[in-house]
Amino acid sequence: MDTIKKYRSSYFLIEIILIMLGLMFLVPFYFLLVNSVKEFGEILTNSAGWPAAYKWSNYTEAWTKTTFPQAFGNSLIITILSNALLVLMCSMAAYRMVRHATLFNRLLYGAFVAAMVIPFQSLMIPLVKVVSTLGVMDTRTGLVLCYLGFGAPITVFLLHGFVKTVPIDIEEAGRVDGSSTFGIFFRLVLPLMQPIIVTVIILNTLWIWNDYLMPSLILQSPEMRTIPIATYAFFGQFTKQWDLALPGLVLGIAPVVIFFLAMQKYIIEGIAQGSVKG
Amino acid sequence: MDMDRKKSSNWLYQLTFVGPSAIFFFLIVAVPFFLGLYYSFTSWNGISKHVTWVGLNNYIHIFTKDPDFLNSFWFTVKFTVLGVVLTNVLGFILAYLLTKPLATRNVMRTVFFMPHVIGGLLLGFIWQFIFVRGFQSIGGPFFSLPWLGTEATSFWAIVIVFIWQNSGYLMVIYISSLGAIPSSLIEAAKVDGASRKQVLRHIILPLVMPGVTVCLFLAISWSFKLFDLNLSLTKGGPFKSTESVALNIYNEAFNISRFGMGSAKAIIFFIIVAIISILQVRATKSREVEV
Numbered sequence: 185m186d187t188i189k190k191y192r193s194s195y196f197l198i199e200i201i202l203i204m205l206g207l208m209f210l211v212p213f214y215f216l217l218v219n220s221v222k223e224f225g226e227i228l229t230n231s232a233g234w235p236a237a238y239k240w241s242n243y244t245e246a247w248t249k250t251t252f253p254q255a256f257g258n259s260l261i262i263t264i265l266s267n268a269l270l271v272l273m274c275s276m277a278a279y280r281m282v283r284h285a286t287l288f289n290r291l292l293y294g295a296f297v298a299a300m301v302i303p304f305q306s307l308m309i310p311l312v313k314v315v316s317t318l319g320v321m322d323t324r325t326g327l328v329l330c331y332l333g334f335g336a337p338i339t340v341f342l343l344h345g346f347v348k349t350v351p352i353d354i355e356e357a358g359r360v361d362g363s364s365t366f367g368i369f370f371r372l373v374l375p376l377m378q379p380i381i382v383t384v385i386i387l388n389t390l391w392i393w394n395d396y397l398m399p400s401l402i403l404q405s406p407e408m409r410t411i412p413i414a415t416y417a418f419f420g421q422f423t424k425q426w427d428l429a430l431p432g433l434v435l436g437i438a439p440v441v442i443f444f445l446a447m448q449k450y451i452i453e454g455i456a457q458g459s460v461k462g
Numbered sequence: 463m464d465m466d467r468k469k470s471s472n473w474l475y476q477l478t479f480v481g482p483s484a485i486f487f488f489l490i491v492a493v494p495f496f497l498g499l500y501y502s503f504t505s506w507n508g509i510s511k512h513v514t515w516v517g518l519n520n521y522i523h524i525f526t527k528d529p530d531f532l533n534s535f536w537f538t539v540k541f542t543v544l545g546v547v548l549t550n551v552l553g554f555i556l557a558y559l560l561t562k563p564l565a566t567r568n569v570m571r572t573v574f575f576m577p578h579v580i581g582g583l584l585l586g587f588i589w590q591f592i593f594v595r596g597f598q599s600i601g602g603p604f605f606s607l608p609w610l611g612t613e614a615t616s617f618w619a620i621v622i623v624f625i626w627q628n629s630g631y632l633m634v635i636y637i638s639s640l641g642a643i644p645s646s647l648i649e650a651a652k653v654d655g656a657s658r659k660q661v662l663r664h665i666i667l668p669l670v671m672p673g674v675t676v677c678l679f680l681a682i683s684w685s686f687k688l689f690d691l692n693l694s695l696t697k698g699g700p701f702k703s704t705e706s707v708a709l710n711i712y713n714e715a716f717n718i719s720r721f722g723m724g725s726a727k728a729i730i731f732f733i734i735v736a737i738i739s740i741l742q743v744r745a746t747k748s749r750e751v752e753v
Binding site: 195198199201202203205206209210211212215216219227228230231232273274276277279280281284289292295296299301302303304305306307308309310311312313314318329330332333334336337340365369390393394395396397401412415416419426429430433436437440441443444445448451452455456457 | 475476478479480482483484486487488489490491492493494495497498501508556559560562563564565566569570571572573574575576577578579580581582583584587588589591592595596598599600626630631634635637638686687689690693694707708711712715716721724725728729731732735736739740
């Protein structure tokens with residue numbers, strides 16, 4: 185639709201309504217932030233108002249009690265590693281499946297697409313058994329492995345749709361120049377796949393970073409905890425101790441909110457892109 | 463000789479390009495899936511070395527002697543219907559308004575989308591505070607309700623948070639499908655004297671159908687598989703009244719250690735999710751219009 189229309193007076197009304205709605209959307213963040221720096225007593229007597237005094241020590245206490253630096257580190261390693269490996273192995277697989285549509289590859293792709301409807305809850309019980317048989321229970325490696333397997337179908341599906349639109353002429357030119365298949369893929373095809381790779385990374389990052397269920401089944405030791413698991417454990421321990429729980433929650437959501445605000449252009453575009461394919 | 467080399471290099475490429483994805487998929491998705499199917503016919507407890515075959519007993523038990531599962535199923539269906547309709551309606555309205563040339567357009571998009579980047583588990587905890595303390599402090603008959611204390615209000619509490627979390631995401635998809643409508647079509651209709659309502663009903667809505675397919679699919683999938691938010695906001699309470707199917711399966715397997723029974727529930731859950739996905743994609747695809 186045309187964006188260069190003149191600003192009509194009815195828009196002003198829409199604008200006001202949207203701003204009110206937007207404020208309603210932000211109210212939970214307001215409650216979270218103002219109460220995170222209050223004394224416990226003040227949270228109970230005055231949860232809506234501005235804090236009478238700022239008690240920043242709530243944050244230092246939550247910082248150590250949630251073992252925030254460690255949980256943040258674990259989440260970061262797991263998210264980055266899973267993303268990098270998923271993109272690498274799935275873009276290679278998608279490329280091969282499109283360019284060499286053998287019976288095996290078509291069947292495998294069919295299995296991937298079919299598996300996209302399987303909810304994780306339908307796999308989780310035997311998955312625990314499989315992971316412990318592989319001997320990687322309670323390790324970050326084991327969790328990354330699970331993300332690779334469970335993330336492969338949708339990732340291959342998205343990349344597969346994109347590779348089909350990459351013109352084959354470019355590759356043929358590369359082949360004449362004497363490049364190997366690896367060379368053609370990494371030097372010619374992979375760079376062309378960049379837009380869909382950005383989308384895939386965004387979707388997988390939001391999923392893996394926020395995931396609670398899978399890590400809660402695979403990781404048990406406190407030093408392995410990711411942010412959602414650490415928050416769950418912390419919240420269970422300090423229920424109703426809002427002066428600790430709230431700053432803990434602020435710390436928990438801060439990384440992903442900052443990431444979003446910094447990258448929102450790519451994130452919003454990437455999601456619109458990915459959904460057209462889905 | 464040359465043929466042989468080509469053949470073996472072909473194998474090498476197949477192995478390096480497709481091999482890793484195939485192996486991880488096999489280990490993490492295919493094996494557990496069939497293993498789960500097998501467990502669903504046993505009374506395994508997750509630890510014991512002896513796995514006893516019980517045939518269809520688990521399935522019969524679920525449908526005849528497990529009111530909690532049937533209740534969780536009913537809860538999930540009600541939640542899904544409301545959640546899907548409300549997030550899509552709000553998402554579409556927001557998108558429709560935000561494709562107009564407003565001054566605050568970009569800021570508002572950011573605001574409505576932001577809740578989605580925070581995971582359901584943390585959102586549930588944040589809203590626990592809002593419902594327990596925040597709403598009380600606002601006062602008035604609506605906000606002073608015991609939000610997480612009664613069955614009816616807890617249900618709505620989850621619905622509210624779900625809408626807050628997901629409308630913005632659907633909004634982004636609707637914005638992109640609204641943007642794909644050629645403005646010449648809308649202008650032509652206006653020239654022909656179509657009212658704004660008629661344009662919306664007969665031009666915009668049919669052309670947005672691909673977006674609707676995607677959004678319905680996403681919203682059904684999110685709400686039917688509700689878990690994180692459920693766990694952190696109500697934990698299924700009060701009295702298991704807000705226990706989703708996913709949470710029920712989880713409790714069956716990991717709280718009371720009935721892996722066989724849990725697996726049977728997981729298979730039933732899978733079958734239902736698969737049927738809904740297929741039916742829904744088929745139904746909306748048939749209403750899509752080519753431009």
